[in-house]
Amino acid sequence: MNHRSLTEEELQTLVQEAQGGSTQAFEKLYNVFFDPVYRYTAFRLPEDLVEDAVADIFVKSWEKLHTYHWRRHVPFGAWLFRIARYTVIDVYRTQRGFDEIPEDLEDPDEFSRADTRVKRQDLLNIVRRAMQQLPKRYREVLVLSFVSDLPNKAVARVLRLTEGGVRILKLRALRKLEKLLPPDVQSDQKNA
Numbered sequence: 423m424n425h426r427s428l429t430e431e432e433l434q435t436l437v438q439e440a441q442g443g444s445t446q447a448f449e450k451l452y453n454v455f456f457d458p459v460y461r462y463t464a465f466r467l468p469e470d471l472v473e474d475a476v477a478d479i480f481v482k483s484w485e486k487l488h489t490y491h492w493r494r495h496v497p498f499g500a501w502l503f504r505i506a507r508y509t510v511i512d513v514y515r516t517q518r519g520f521d522e523i524p525e526d527l528e529d530p531d532e533f534s535r536a537d538t539r540v541k542r543q544d545l546l547n548i549v550r551r552a553m554q555q556l557p558k559r560y561r562e563v564l565v566l567s568f569v570s571d572l573p574n575k576a577v578a579r580v581l582r583l584t585e586g587g588v589r590i591l592k593l594r595a596l597r598k599l600e601k602l603l604p605p606d607v608q609s610d611q612k613n614a
Contacts, residue, residue, distance in 0.1 A: 428454060433498050441487050452480055455499065459506050462570035466510045475513050479506045499572065500579030552602040560595035567592055
């Protein structure tokens with residue numbers, strides 16, 4: 423189940439039940455949002471920090487659930503991703519000296535197909551390096567839209583923009599990212 427399979431009213435009902443102390447309702451919210459929050463966090467942080475950060479995000483959301491109010495017309499997903507965004511920033515602040523994972527690190531899992539995994543990892547590293555060259559606002563809109571798979575409306579709430587502003591920002595970010603990618607990656611993506 424993902425956040426797009428529930429209506430906003432169904433989400434609001436779950437949130438209200440969770441605010442009333444229902445751990446079962448919060449568990450449903452957790453199950454709905456775990457994958458997008460995990461993907462968002464995994465794309466932003468080194469692998470060894472992701473699980474703890476995701477756990478912190480959901481603990482903070484449980485602790486601060488009483489502060490969420492629907493009357494401000496902020497979808498619950500946008501509220502949760504604001505917590506995720508600030509948690510990632512906090513992790514960066516506390517872990518300022520961490521090292522990047524070396525690109526030549528071997529996969530210890532002998533059952534993985536090495537050639538596919540290496541190609542995918544290389545492409546991911548190329549895209550990450552290119553994204554690091556983007557302005558922060560461009561990175562945010564791309565990660566929220568494509569890695570976390572949030573709709574434009576939710577991205578707009580997280581970044582405090584209009585939906586039109588998100589679409590324009592996303593288009594500009596994609597154009598800039600394309601220019602930063604090596605020509606062989608650009609041609610591979612156009613042929614795909």
